[in-house]
Amino acid sequence: MRMTQISTLNQNDxxxxxxxxxxxxxxxxxxxxxxxxxxxxxxYLESVETKEGLDQVIMTPPRKVINNILAYSKKYAIEA
Numbered sequence: 001m002r003m004t005q006i007s008t009l010n011q012n013d014x015x016x017x018x019x020x021x022x023x024x025x026x027x028x029x030x031x032x033x034x035x036x037x038x039x040x041x042x043x044y045l046e047s048v049e050t051k052e053g054l055d056q057v058i059m060t061p062p063r064k065v066i067n068n069i070l071a072y073s074k075k076y077a078i079e080a
Contacts, residue, residue: 009033014044018051 009030016022017030034041 009037009040011040011043014040014047018044018047 013022013026013030014034017027022030034044
């Protein structure tokens with residue numbers, strides 16, 4: 001008979017796992033916890049989806065900001 005051990009893992013551990021910041025030993029514990037903790041598994045699956053969405057975001061500065069930087073750079077080059 002196997003005794004059930006209460007997991008001490010939390011959402012921070014899952015995030016670290018998601019970003020490959022855990023050791024092989026931690027990976028084993030997290031995978032096992034995901035098999036038996038439905039709430040942790042749901043959090044993991046939502047986190048995977050969120051991470052994939054964030055990875056697709058392309059951030060570009062507004063044209064006005066670029067123009068301000070270029071103008072400042074030109075002004076600084078003339079003064080120097």
